[in-house]
Amino acid sequence: MLKHSSKFISVLATLAILWHTNGDSQTRDLGGTGKLLDGIAAIVNDGVVLRSEVNLQLEAVIANFENQQGQLPPKNVIESQVLENLIIKRIQLQRAERLGIRIPDEVLNSAITNVAVKNNVSFAEFPQVLAEEGIDYEAYRQELREQLTIDQLRQRDVASRILVSPSELESFLILQKDRDALNFDYDLSHILITVSSSASVKQIENAENLIHDIYQRVVNGENFTTLAVEFSQGQQNLNGGRLGWLKGEQLPTIFVQAATQLEKGEVSQPFRNSSGFHLILLHDFKGMEPILQDQIRVRHILIKTNEILDDDAAKEKLKTIRDQIINDGDFGAIAAAVSEDPGSAQEGGDMGWTGSGFFVPEFEAVAYAMEDDEISEPFKSRYGWHVIQ
Secondary structure: OHHHHHHHHHHHHHHHHHHHHHHHHHHHHHOOOOOOOOOEEEEEOOEEEEHHHHHHHHHHHHHHHHHHOOOOOOHHHHHHHHHHHHHHHHHHHHHHHHOOOOOOHHHHHHHHHHHHHHOOOOOOOHHHHHHHOOOOHHHHHHHHHHHHHHHHHHHHHHHHOOOOOHHHHHHHHHHHOOOHHHHEEEEEEEEEEEOOOOOOHHHHHHHHHHHHHHHHHHHOOOOHHHHHHHHOOOOOHHHOOEEEEEEHHHOOHHHHHHHOOOOOOOEOOOEEEOOEEEEEEEEEEEEOOOOOOOEEEEEEEEEOOOOOOOHHHHHHHHHHHHHHHHHHOOHHHHHHHHOOOHHHHOOOOEEEEEEOOOOOHHHHHHHHOOOOOOOOOOEEEOOEEEEEO
């Protein structure tokens, strides 16, 4: 943990030089005849954060504040938070790449389809809807892919640290019956003041004083969202600390305990856990009965058409591949070698456990009609030609 912290500090240490001098030096190098198209805001290991990324994120945060009619913190405060968040994001994406975490096109397109449905449009219509809002579709896809990648990285990190003994599992199942609060959904905002494990007594005292000061300012009528952007060190600070709707089981127990004591619109007393000091604001909550969902686990091989390979050729190619799988019996090895879905190919085509509605209808119709271990005939979806098992 200390190595990561030291590396992060070293990155930030070079930041001031890059942030304040890089733009001027590049402009001088261009002389009077060139035009500066972009600049480097920070160097993060073997990658960079561009000034254009910082500016775009800064504009989005400011626009969001104006829409919420919140009091805007000083621009340099927002700018600093934006840059720090982009650096953390770049580090997370680099780590995900080293671990081989990639989002298959099927998963990405399914996520976009869900967003489109919530906006009452089809997948095909969604790019036009984004264009009308001034949002580039390819940039939106890339941003969403990065968000899904980071989510998978966090899930892997959590899973790798979980070790549950049979006795612990039994105790949990007994206690679970009495934990009605976990069956509710909570719409929360959050302010975090971090405290490291090596913090001195004075540092802990300063953090505690700060969180109590923030709490008193909220009680006195100041805007929680504004204070979250200015002071919070949580991952959603630039969104005013808004966590959105989360199930009780997704939240730390201490958060659920605090939330259940609140009325809608009420802010909690400051509380502390291993991460630091917290405040939460309860916007709303709703009950939720447990839902059992049928899931399937499939793996697939994707062949895409192009100027050279038309539908007929792609289908014939997959027929040959299917025959090879049936004769050799190694779907995973062949998927890794020939599938054109980069996210699942390295996993032998494995798409993991998924519920109804995750895949596009033409893919799902074939998958749910199959028996265990059956290999489908080649079929076409909007993304190309598939064989699935």
